[in-house]
Amino acid sequence: MTMDRRDALKTALLSGIGLAAPTLAGRAAAAREAEAETGAGVPPPSPAPAPARNWRRGFDGQRIADLGNGTMLNPVLSGDRPDPAILKDGKDYYLTFSSFDSYPGLTIWHSRDLVNWQPRKAALTRNIGSVWAVSLEKHKGRYFLYIPVKAKPNEIYVMWADHIDGPWSDPKPLGLHDHIDPCHAVGEDGSRWLFLSGGDRVRLSDDGLSLTGTVEHVYDPWRYPDDWDVEGFSPEGPKIHRHGDWFYMLTAVGGTAGPPTGHMVIAARARSIHGPWEQHPENPLVRTEDQSEAWWSRGHASLVEGPDGKWYTLYHGFENGFWTLGRQCLLDTIEWTGDGWFRMTGGDLSQPLPVPRVSNPLPHGMPLSDDFSKPLAMGSKWSFFRPAPDEGNRLRVADGALHFAGKGLAPSSGSPLLLIAGDTSYRFECDIELAPGGTAGLVLFYDDKLYAGLGFDEARFVTHQYGIERGRPANPHGHRMKMRVTNRRHIVAFHTSGDGGRTWKRFDRGMEVSGYHHNVRGDFLMLRPGLYAAGPGEAQFRDFRFTALED
Template identity: 60%
Template sequence: MHRLARFRGRARLLTTLLLAAGLGFAASSCSSATDPGGKATNATPDAYGWARGVENQRKADLGDGTFLNPILAGDHPDPSVLRDGDDYYLTLSSFDAYPGLPLWHSRDLINWAPIGHAITTSVGSIWAPDLIKHEGRYYIYFPGRTDEGRSNYVVWADNINGPWSEPIDLHLPDHIDPGHAVGEDGKRYLFLSAGDYVQLSDDGLRTVGEIRHVYDGWHYPEQWVVESYSQEGPKITRRGDWYYMITAVGGTAGPPTGHMVIVARSRSIHGPWENDPNNPVVRTQTRDEQWWSRGHATLVEDTAGQWWMMYHGYENGLWTLGRQALLDPIEWTDDGWFVASGGDLSKPLPMPAGEPVDAHGLPLSDTFDGPALGPQWAFYDPAPGEMARIGFEDGALVLQGKGEVPRDASPLTAIAGDHGYEFEIEMEIAPGAIGGALLFYSDRLYAGLGSNGRDFIMHRYGEERPKRLAPGPGGTLWLRMRLEDQVLTIHHSRDGREWTKYGVQMEVSGYHHNVAGKFLSLRPGLYAAGDGQVRFRDFRYRALD
C-alpha cells in the first residue's frame, strides 16, 4: 500500500513538472452555461483556462484530472488547512467581517464547500488563524485587534460543525499569527510572530510560563524588493524525527516580489532551528508572473501520501480581489528538505487524491427566505448586537437603517472571486431610510449608489455626492451593478423591467490594500442607513465570462 502511494505520488510529481513546463494538458477555450437556478450545466474550461461552476463563477477543477489555481477564488487569505482522516477542513482570516472564521470542507483539497463560521462575537479584526485537532477536539487559534488594542484568542468545538465556544483571551497582546504544535515532551505550544513561542495548558485554553524566543528567521539579500521583513505566520509540521517551521517574511502586500515562504527545521520543538539552505522555497520572482506576493503556507499530506503547500497570493493586476487561496505540490528531498514543484502556478496541475463529495463554491445569489442570514453574507465592522438589525418577512431581508452613509452603516458584503460580474437587487425603502448597493472595500474606499426612494446619492472614492441625502418619501427601486474591466456601471429601475443607466461610471482598480490598508478586498455590498428599514429582495449574482 505504501509503495503504491509512493508510486502515485511520483507519477503525479512527474505530471506536475511536465505541466509546469508547459508540456502537459492544454485547456480548451469554451465557456460553461448555467441553468436558470444558477447551477453549472458543464464545467469545461473558459478562455482563461478556468472551469465555470455555480452562477458562472470560476472554479479550479478542470474536470480532466487537473486543476488550475486559485482553489478558492477571491479573498481567502492566510489559509489554515487540516486533514482529518479522509476529510479536509479549512479556515481563513476574516478581518472585520462577522460572522467570522469561515469554515470549509473538502475531500480532495480542490473542491470546497462552506460549512459555517466559528465566531460571531467580535474581538476586532481577525488575522491568520490556525485550525487544528488535538485529542478529538477542534481548536482555532487566532489574533484579534481593535483600535483599543489586540490579543490572541482560541475557540474550540467537539464537532467541526459546531457549536463553537465563545472566544477565550490568551492574553498575548504583543504577537500575531499563532501556530499550534505538540512537542516531543507531549506538551502543547503556541508559536508566534518574530520567532517566539509559549507553552499552553493541557486543555489548550491558556498559556503556561513565559514567552521565549527560539528562531531568528532567514534573511534575504538586502537588494531584494520587498515590503518589510515581517517574520510571521509560523506553522509547525512534524514529519519523521523533524519539526518543520513554515514561516512568511517579506511583507504581505506591497511590491509583488515581497512575500515569500521560508523553512526551518529542528529535532526538538525547543530548537535549535536550522534554515533550509534553499530558502525561500516559494517567492514571486517578477511582477510578470500570474501570482504576486505568494506566501504564508501550511503543509498538508493527502490520502495518497503526496504533500502540498496551501498559501495565498494576489492575482496579477487584481489587488482588488484580495489574497486568493493557492495549492502547490511539494517533493521531499533525500536530505530531508522539500521543494515546491508547481512552478509559478500559472498552468494546470494534477489533482490531489480523493473524490469530491460537495459541489464547489458558494452561491452568492439570495432569495432571502430566512430564517437566518445566508453564509455568503457578513457585516463589515459590526457593533455588538448588530444581528438584531436583521429580520425576514415574505421573502425579504429587512435591514434596519444605521448611520448616514456606507462608512458608518456596517454594510452586508459577500466575497466575489471573478474578474467581472454583475448583481441586481430590489429594494423597498421605508420613509426616512436610505438603501443602496455597493462595491465596498472598507470605510475608506467604496463606490455605488443609494436612494431615499426618490433622490440618489452617489458613492465614489469613499465619499458622497451630495454629502448627505435628506430623508425622503421612500419607495421601491431596483439597482444593477456591473463590474467589467475594473469599471463599475450602474443601472436603476422603478419597475424591474425598464432600466436607466446612471450618468457616472467609476474606475475602481485602486480600491485595495496598497491604497487604503486593512488587507481586504472589493466586494458586492448592500446597506441601509437612516431612521427606517429597507427590505431587500431577490439578490442575483452572475459572473461574467
C-alpha cells in the same frame, strides 16, 4: 474633518444642498469632492495580463479550480481567503482564513480532495476585533482555534469545540499582546506550544486553554539579499509540521503586500520541537520574482498530506492586477527529496496542476444569489462589516424579502451587509424598496472610508465614491426600483429599472475602482459587493442576483 462636520456634509450632499466651506476643514472637503469628480489622486490601474479563460464555472458562473480533467487551475478558493489554516482530520480537510472585521467570522470550509470546498459554519459570532491569521487544530479529539486580534490592546484568544460545526466556546484571551500569527504545535514529549511571529514561542497548558510560561525566542529566520524589492522583513505566519523524524517550520518573510516580489516562503527543520532549527538550503521556496507573473506576494504556507498520499501546500497570493480581490487561496504541489527536505513544484501557478482524486469530492463553493426565501446564510455567505453587538437585530427575512433596518446616514456609518466575490468581472442586482425617509442601495465596499456605489431616497439618487456621498439627479422611480452594478475588471457601471427589470437605464456616472485596495488604504481587506440601508425604517431587498462575467 470632525465627525459632526462630516455628517453635516453628508446630510447636505444627500439632499443636494451645498455647504459653504470657509474653513480649512471645509476647503479640504471641497478639494476631496473635486478629486472625486475628476478622478485626480487615484493610482493608475496596475498592469494585468490577459485573463485566463479556461476555468470551469460553478454557481452563478463563478470560476472554480477543478477543471474536470484531473487538473486544477488556481485559485483553489477565489476572493479574499488570506492566511489559510488547514487541518487534516482523517479523510476530511477543514480550512479557515483571516476574517478581519467581517462578522460572523472564521467560517470553516470542508473538502475531501483539497480542491473542491464547501462552506460550513462560522465559528466566531461575537465581534472581538479585527481577526488575523489563526491556527486551526485538533488535539485529543477536541478542536481548537487560536485567534490573534488587532484591537486595543492586541490579543490572542482561544476557542474550542467538540465538533467542527460547534458549538464553539466563547473566545478566551490568553494575555499575549505583542505577537500575531500563532501556530499550535505538539512536541515529541507531548508538550503543547504556540509558535509566534518573529521566531518566538510560548508554552501552553495541557488543556491548551492558558499559558504556562513566558515568551522565548527560538529561531532566527533566513534573510533575503538586501537588493530584493520587499515591503519589510516581517517574519510571520509560522506553521509547524511533523513528518518522519523532523519538525518543519514554514515562515513568511518580506512583508504581506507592497511590492509583488516581497512576500515569500522560507523553511527550517529540527529533530526536536525545542530546536535547534537549521535553514532550508534552497530558501526561499516560494517567491514571485517578476511582476509579470500571474500571482503576486505569495506566502504564508502550510503543508498537508493529500488523500492520495502525496503532499501539498496551501498559501495565499494577490492575483496580478487585482489587489482589490484580496489575497486568494492557492494550492501548490510538494516533492520530498532524498535528504529529508521538500520543495514546491508548481512554479508560478499559472498552469494547471494535478488534482488529488477521490471517489466523492464535494461540490465546490456556493451560490451568491439569494431569493431571501430562507434564513440568511450569515458567515458562510453574508457578513457585516465591523458590527455592533446587536447588529443582527437589523435583519429579518419574511415574505420573500430581506427586511434591513436602516442605520446611520451612509455605508460609512451603517455596517453594510457584504459578500466575498472572487471573479475579476461580475454584476449584481436587487429589487429595493425604501421605508419612508430612508436611503438604500448597492455598494462595492473596502472599508468605512473607501467604498463606491449607488443609493437613492424617494426624491434623489446619491453616489458613493472614495467614501464620499453626493446628491445626484432626481429619482424618477420613487420609493422602489431595481438596481444593478456591473464591475468589469474595475470599470463600474450602474443601471436602474422602474418596471421590474424589463427595461434598464444606464446611470450617468461610471467609476474606476482599481485603487480600492490594501496598498492604498491598508488593513488587508478586499473590495466586496453588498447592500446598505440608512435612515429610519426598514428597507426591503428582493431577488438578489449575482452573476460572474467572463472577461
